[in-house]
Amino acid sequence: MRIGVIGTGNMGALLVDALVKSKAAKPKDITVMNRTKQKALDLAERHHRLSVSESPIKVLQNADIVFLCVKPGQFYSLLESLCGSWHPGQIAVSITSPISVNQLEQIIPCQVARVIPSIVNQSLSGSSLVTFGSSMADLSKNKLWAVLSQFSHPIEIDEENIRVASDLSSCGPAFLSFLLQKMIDGATSATSLSRKQATQLTTEMIEGLGKLFAEGIYTLEELQKKVTVKGGVTGVGLTVLEQGYQDVFEKLFTETQKKFVEDKEAINKTFGGEKN
Ligand SMILES: NC(=O)c1ccc[n+]([C@@H]2O[C@H](COP(=O)([O-])OP(=O)(O)OC[C@H]3O[C@@H](n4cnc5c(N)ncnc54)[C@H](OP(=O)(O)O)[C@@H]3O)[C@@H](O)[C@H]2O)c1
Known part of the structure; x- marks a missing residue:
């Protein structure tokens, strides 16, 4: 080939x-x-x-x-x-x-x-x-x-x-990297942990998480349940996330859809639109 x-x-x-x-x-x-x-x-x-x-x-x-x-x-x-x-x-x-x-x-x-x-x-x-x-x-x-x-x-x-699928699979790595960066920022501003250590812990965690999913060991829901011990700290953290990130992804996907419409309109001016 x-x-x-x-x-x-x-x-x-x-x-x-x-x-x-x-x-x-x-x-x-x-x-x-x-x-x-x-x-x-x-x-x-x-x-x-x-x-x-x-x-x-x-x-x-x-x-x-x-x-x-x-x-x-x-x-x-x-x-x-x-x-x-x-x-x-x-x-x-x-x-x-x-x-x-x-x-x-x-x-x-x-x-x-x-x-x-x-x-x-x-x-x-x-x-x-x-x-x-x-x-x-x-x-x-x-x-x-x-x-x-x-x-x-x-x-x-x-x-x-195609847009939403690309958002998940192609833009997703940038979106998740941004969220992980925010997690590192939060950890270092709320505690005395160094940025270097916070970055190492976070990147090694995401590498391991990817491997768990690749091996099919947990679904997303199963993994959250496994880590969340009743009355433990993970639950406290998840509650904060639930409150703060409520509709952030609906907003994100609404905005990417809007941008997609604009991009398509610009393309249609040269390509001349769709034909049946
Ligand atoms: N970034 C992502 O994660 C991602 C994921 C999926 C799909 N895409 C799509 O991938 C496409 C390319 O994105 P990119 O980030 O790779 O852009 P890019 O880095 O700007 O690459 C485009 C390349 O095309 C060259 N080029 C432009 N006109 C040409 C021509 N007539 N003949 C030969 N070469 C020409 C440019 O050359 P010069 O060096 O002269 O500028 C440049 O190197 C986009 O349509 C984007 O939507 C991107």
Whole structure:
């Protein structure tokens, strides 16, 4: 399987690292291209025999699956410049949520899918959110699924739920890191514990917690029950959390949905909306 990656910023580079680390693809079978060439060259330095292309068209000539890893506003001009360069058996994969698969299919004349990765895929874990286009053949779906399975747990998500699913799996690591940071801030301002020790205890705790879930030892509810001894301190802490964080996540998801609508409206101005 020959893989192409156009755009080697944060996510494009992360995808290449995950593909190589998981052995989903060998560097010699990966061709990358980035507007600022140095970023692609840096990646090639990390992965011996990875090819760096001068143009996105050359990436298309050397790949069965092409990951498009540019920002939403950069998509349309890139795709316009690629018109006529795709071949029908190829699979184009966008990694951005505000551009629907339907919109991509209007401008990409081959099989199309959307895959939203997560920063946690870097450690060959976490989900990747998959939406297949109507043109995807079953064989191609299986091929793409097999590649993604090497470094993540692929989950099929409807267009309708792509934002909230991305909030949980891709933004979630940032949201949880923020909450953990707040926990450290609180511990160090309310007691004499050093920031260094509070940070170590918290990061080691979250690492262990992840392993417990990975091993399927507890559900979220079971774990809370297990730690909460009747009349103990965990219960006191949970009561404070119940009061303080009552509707914070409803507010958060309402705001991300609002931002998503704005982003989609901006995209529709260039892509021209959805077609039935
Ligand atoms: N961050 C996350 O956790 C996350 C998770 C899932 C999905 N995503 C999605 O991933 C996408 C990329 O995000 P990012 O954080 O990786 O952005 P980024 O770091 O800005 O990367 C975008 C890259 O695309 C390059 N580029 C732009 N136009 C190009 C063109 N015409 N040809 C070739 N390369 C081009 C840019 O090159 P330059 O070096 O010249 O700027 C840049 O390196 C976004 O659509 C985002 O929604 C992000």
